[in-house]
Amino acid sequence: MSIRNPKQALYEQFAIVAKAFGHPLRLEIIEHLAQGARSVEALAAKLGQPTANISQHLQALRRAxxxxxxxxxxxxYYSxxxxxxxxxxxxxxxxxxxxLAEVDRIVRGYFDARDRMRPVGRDELQSLMRDGLVTLIDVRPPDEFALGHVPGAINVPLGEINSWSESADTSREVVAYCRGPWCVMSFEAVAALRSLGHSARRLEDGMxxxxxxGLPVEMAARSCG
Amino acid sequence: MSIRNPKQALYEQFAIVAKAFGHPLRLEIIEHLAQGARSVEALAAKLGQPTANISQHLQALRRAxxxxxxxxxxxxYYSxxxxxxxxxxxxxxxxxxxxLAEVDRIVRGYFDARDRMRPVGRDELQSLMRDGLVTLIDVRPPDEFALGHVPGAINVPLGEINSWSESADTSREVVAYCRGPWCVMSFEAVAALRSLGHSARRLEDGMxxxxxxGLPVEMAARSCG
DNA sequence: CTGTCATTCAATAATTCTATTAAATGACGA
DNA sequence: TCGTCATTTAATAGAATTATTGAATGACAG
Incomplete structure (x- = not known):
């Protein structure tokens, strides 16, 4: 173990990278950074963790x-x-x-119960939008929305779903998306909208x-009027 | 930390997978298993590790x-x-x-010194082989060769490079490959052949x-005569 | 220069991971 | 059934990772 040939040295480097992915909190950090650059305290606030802890995890990620x-x-700002x-x-x-069977179990037990319908693919969404058939909502917080969103989407943060739905046309289908394929917010949004009588589906992935x-991204803010 | 929402539960599962990749020995095991199924003791022998250690790492991989x-x-047999x-x-x-700068350093310090030339791409190799311009050698051990190799390749394990080169035509270019892009054996083979006056290059990847x-694989044995 | 605030660093205890040793299991052949 | 051999399990000590706490750094405003 003390004598290290170059192959082992390389594998140690690869292992460092893999290890950096090997903690749930760091994976959450990565998902947040995928939305755009963030300061340490902003991340800490979003994840409900002490700043020092996030800082250390960020440095583990940086070393890798x-x-x-x-x-x-x-x-x-980290990105x-x-x-x-x-x-x-x-x-x-x-x-x-x-x-992993456990992943299946979690998805079936929670997500599927709330979103039984097939999610909308990216191509499908583009053609639906082109034909003006659906309303696309981005359920992430406004700061993330402002840094880039799908063209034509309006920002309806999760907490404002109920009030927004009152002013919306129930007969028009809604497509919701958020941070990524397993981001809970779009699941919650779809569940809430359906219980309010809307026809709603999720986009299969996130921003x-x-x-x-390589699809176009809109930067200007568009309020959830 | 005690209350786990489904999102965190999912991320824990993803982290389990990443963690499984997070050890150099397990990465080596994966590379070996990529060549084909192996018994515990076979792996232990190849990696120079006690059987019990390999067994435990294999079970960590299995759990993930x-x-x-x-x-x-x-x-x-694990696969x-x-x-x-x-x-x-x-x-x-x-x-x-x-x-990772360290990867660069290792590659420059070791691999590049031994293989300054551009490696051969898969497409390029196929056309060279079709035209009969090169001799292709597989420098992995015979058991790995027997389980599948590039059509037309002959098996010349690393230890037999010297004796093989005596019977080979020096004017004909040789292409060597082994287990993967960072497998040391093909680097060593190319270095040895060049020092013996051959013109030799590596294939960019491995088996x-x-x-x-999706390229064709030959299963029959072909000795290194 | 001083105070404030975001971030990093240092020290700690709790937990987890790792390699080693020795003993236990499970399957085969005599 | 018994012995052999491949593998797994258990037990252990040493090393690494993690969350927390509190102090140190670095940059800006006054």
């Missing part, structure tokens, strides 16, 4: 090359190193979805996947 | 859904759960190659990548 830090005044980080996350997620697919 | 076990008489495991490994490797690309 998954995120980068940029100082701006008093704040340090994902590049898209390969997200695709590695997706690969790991794929293995888990395929081979980062949309951007990664 | 990365490998599966099949009993056959006294032996238990990769499916190709998604290899592609997740490749993704992690990609992140490391892109963002698992060849198979994963």
């Amino acid at each position: 090359g998954l995120v980068m830090a940029e100082r701006e005044g008093k704040f340090v 994902l190193a590049d898209d390969s980080v997200l695709s590695a996350f997706a690969s790991v997620r794929g293995v888990a979805e395929r081979h 980062p996947e949309w951007k990664a697919a | 859904g990365l490998v599966m076990a099949e009993r056959e008489g006294k032996f238990v 990769l759960a499916d190709d998604s495991v290899l592609s997740a490994f490749a993704s992690v490797r990609g992140v490391a190659e892109r963002h 698992p990548e060849w198979k994963a690309a």
